Amino acid sequence: MLSFFTVDCLIFTFHEGKLKVLLTERNEYPYRDWWAMPGYFVDKQEEMEEAVDRIAYEHTGLKNIYLEQLAALAGLKRHPEGRVLTVAYMALVRYEDVKNKVKPVTNYMRQAQWFDITEVPELAFDHNDILQLGLKKLKRNLNYSTAPFALLPEKFTLTQLQQIYEAILGESLDKRNFRKRMSNLGYLKELNEYQTGVSYRAARLYKFDKRKFLKLFS
Amino acid sequence: MLSFFTVDCLIFTFHEGKLKVLLTERNEYPYRDWWAMPGYFVDKQEEMEEAVDRIAYEHTGLKNIYLEQLAALAGLKRHPEGRVLTVAYMALVRYEDVKNKVKPVTNYMRQAQWFDITEVPELAFDHNDILQLGLKKLKRNLNYSTAPFALLPEKFTLTQLQQIYEAILGESLDKRNFRKRMSNLGYLKELNEYQTGVSYRAARLYKFDKRKFLKLFS
DNA sequence: TTTAATAGTGTAAAAAATACACATTATATT
């Protein structure tokens, strides 16, 4: 009837063409010294959504981020002390907003680090499963989702957008067809601005037009 | 840190061309006399999946049914006695397997009844929200899902299949285009058998070829 | 000026989605 109650937060970002996930090194039993997703107990008088916001904030310094509920995991054997029911959430953040802010904020974790999603070690608890659930959900919803734009800076290039699609789908896409498809979507705004600071032809920048997106999907 | 822990089970079936949901009338506070989804506390030593199976079994007499986790709801104000975290599951059952078996099996509920999804009353707790989540998920996943075939008898007509699509999508579809699309899927097996007991031209029966489906989607 | 690295672009073919209406079949009714 009664269960311990935690939330875990699968935090993704996008940097240098790669999809990354934020992991923390545990400083507490069980799984001391293992990498794990940020997560902890929900306080007695705290709403679940507040708890996720809090934990994500404590690790990224960001509020009002894109959050989606992924799954509840309640196995009796998840934790040696008895049932610990966890609700896993997925958060997507912009790397620019978050760089240098990433840090563990409690002493039950040692350090926090971004891992390329293709290079994630064996994680504590069932956290590898949760990661797979998150990737699966991103993939399944990709075509009706604002997820890519939550990961990108406000102004981005089509190559960056394509890299996110490729990382989420796990396959490479044809550049011309991808661009054609994106411009047919109707919610990308072409800017008269270009990349700076690159030692090759600068790419045009685009913006996500949220109003047009919402008009199309509701 | 600690929370009460329940599961709720959103049980759908399909009968007489309509998508139906199983509701029970509560005989216990809070929400005594209200209609609600079957749900109850998870026992201390019971796995969550066993609990859902048990509750669904107690209401439908069926084991090994199609189950999907929908969402976890944990609002502090869901229940007057304090936080009751519930994990909602969706179950899809065949009406033929279940008719006359539907019954409440505990005394905290009075009767169980199938409701057309367009005629569901105001429900206890946040159960109307859960129903909407279930329908949304069915809709979103419809094209890659075995859900319609979990609702249909083993042998079914294309009209029945179309009715399920229409109920889930909430719109009517063109018969010829629907049939063309279905036969292009590659996992419907046309039988040399026909409906019986109808007072008009009998429709051809089809079967779902699960092996072909799995080959295509994995 | 050359090299390196990435941006940016078009077309033809195939596949999928859409719009649309009537003849067919089985049973029940008279």
Place this chain on the structure above:
DNA sequence: AATATAATGTGTATTTTTTACACTATTAAA
């Protein structure tokens, strides 16, 4: 036996979307 009823089953032309495929343009650095 004829008729009414109720649902089944079918084809085509059009539009839209998806796919396959390779070279020129631009910028900065060497």
